[in-house]
Each structure stands twice: as C-alpha cells, then as structure tokens.
Amino acid sequence: MPFIEESDLLDLHKDIDKAQIINERLLDQIKFKNKDLRRLKLQRNVLMGITGLFLIGVLAITSFTAGLSSKKSFENQNNLLVSIDSLDAIKTRIDNLKTQNEELSLVREFYLAKAFLDKEKIYSVQVKSFVDNNVTLASEALTNTLFVKTNPFYAYSLGNFETLDEAQSFRKQLVSMGFKDAFVASYKDGKRIKIEDPY
Numbered sequence: 001m002p003f004i005e006e007s008d009l010l011d012l013h014k015d016i017d018k019a020q021i022i023n024e025r026l027l028d029q030i031k032f033k034n035k036d037l038r039r040l041k042l043q044r045n046v047l048m049g050i051t052g053l054f055l056i057g058v059l060a061i062t063s064f065t066a067g068l069s070s071k072k073s074f075e076n077q078n079n080l081l082v083s084i085d086s087l088d089a090i091k092t093r094i095d096n097l098k099t100q101n102e103e104l105s106l107v108r109e110f111y112l113a114k115a116f117l118d119k120e121k122i123y124s125v126q127v128k129s130f131v132d133n134n135v136t137l138a139s140e141a142l143t144n145t146l147f148v149k150t151n152p153f154y155a156y157s158l159g160n161f162e163t164l165d166e167a168q169s170f171r172k173q174l175v176s177m178g179f180k181d182a183f184v185a186s187y188k189d190g191k192r193i194k195i196e197d198p199y
Contacts, residue, residue, distance in 0.1 A: 120188070123162075125185075127182045157187075168196075168197075171183065
C-alpha cells in the first residue's frame with residue numbers, strides 16, 4: 001500500500017471540500033436557471049395564449065363586420081327602392097311633430113308666465129267666494145283665473161292685470177254683465193294682499 005503524508009491528506013481534504021462547495025454552488029445555479037426557464041416557458045405559453053385569443057377575436061370581429069357591411073349594402077339597396085308614398089308619410093309625420101312642438105311651446109310659455117305672475121304683484125277681480133272647495137269652475141288649467149283660500153272662504157277671481165286701472169276697467173265690464181258684488185284685489189305669491197278701491 002502506498003503511503004500518503006498527512007499534509008497531502010489535508011490538502012486532499014481541502015480540495016474535496018472546495019470541490020463540494022463548487023458543486024453546491026453549481027447545483028444552486030442550475031436550480032435558479034431551471035426556475036428561470038420554467039418562468040420563461042410559462043410567460044411564453046401565456047403570451048401565445050393571449051396572442052391566439054387576440055387573433056380569434058380579430059377574426060370574429062372581421063367576419064362580423066363583413067356580415068354587417070353586406071347587410072348594410074343590402075339595406076341600402078332596399079332604401080333606394082323607397083316609394084314616394086312613404087316619403088309623403090314621413091313629411092306628414094314631420095309636419096305633425098312641428099305642430100306638436102308649437103303646442104308644447106305654448107304650454108311652456110303659459111307655465112312660465114304663471115310662475116312669473118306668482119312672483120309679481122297682480123290685480124284680479126273677485127267675482128264669488130265659496131265656503132267649500134268643490135267648485136267645478138275653479139281649475140289650475142284655466143288661464144287668467146285665481147282660486148285662493150281666504151279664511152274661511154275660497155275666492156274665485158278673474159283676470160291677471162299688471163295695473164289697477166286695467167283691473168278696475170274689467171270690474172266695470174263684469175258689473176255690467178251682472179256680477180254686482182265683484183271687486184278688485186291685489187295678489188302676490190298666490191295670496192291676497194288687500195282689497196283695492198273699486199273706482
């Protein structure tokens with residue numbers, strides 16, 4: 001058997017330990033590289049999946065749009081065949097809509113005027129008062145009328161005038177028609193302020 005000296009044996013152990021440390025480091029590097037490769041492979045698979053879905057989506061949208069464009073061209077061909085009768089019907093409908101719009105404008109102007117009158121002092125001619133609130137003549141829809149609660153009565157007045165002179169003149173006309181008890185009152189915010197001089 002050959003003989004090994006102790007110093008050589010120690011050097012040999014040191015070399016083995018160094019080789020073992022190098023092997024462990026190399027194994028760690030291999031593990032790290034394997035993790036890196038798995039991550040890259042997963043990223044590549046996800047990217048390929050997304051790309052595939054994107055391509056499928058693009059193809060679906062393209063085929064859908066192509067179907068719509070062919071449908072539109074078919075509809076355009078049908079629209080060219082519209083008869084003159086249907087154009088007259090459309091014209092009539094437009095005229096009806098214009099008329100309705102004008103009527104709605106009048107209604108809107110009425111309500112704006114009514115809101116304005118509620119804020120300003122106005123004069124009206126009271127023709128009657130009632131104990132109960134069941135008078136069929138009194139309606140918010142009637143123009144130039146006021147129906148006001150003056151405790152304990154409900155007063156029914158005609159006309160909305162800016163000046164006292166206009167209201168007094170209208171009162172004279174009502175008296176000549178038979179409303180002998182008619183008198184002029186001033187109103188603001190829908191409430192009676194006072195009874196005015198009749199002349």
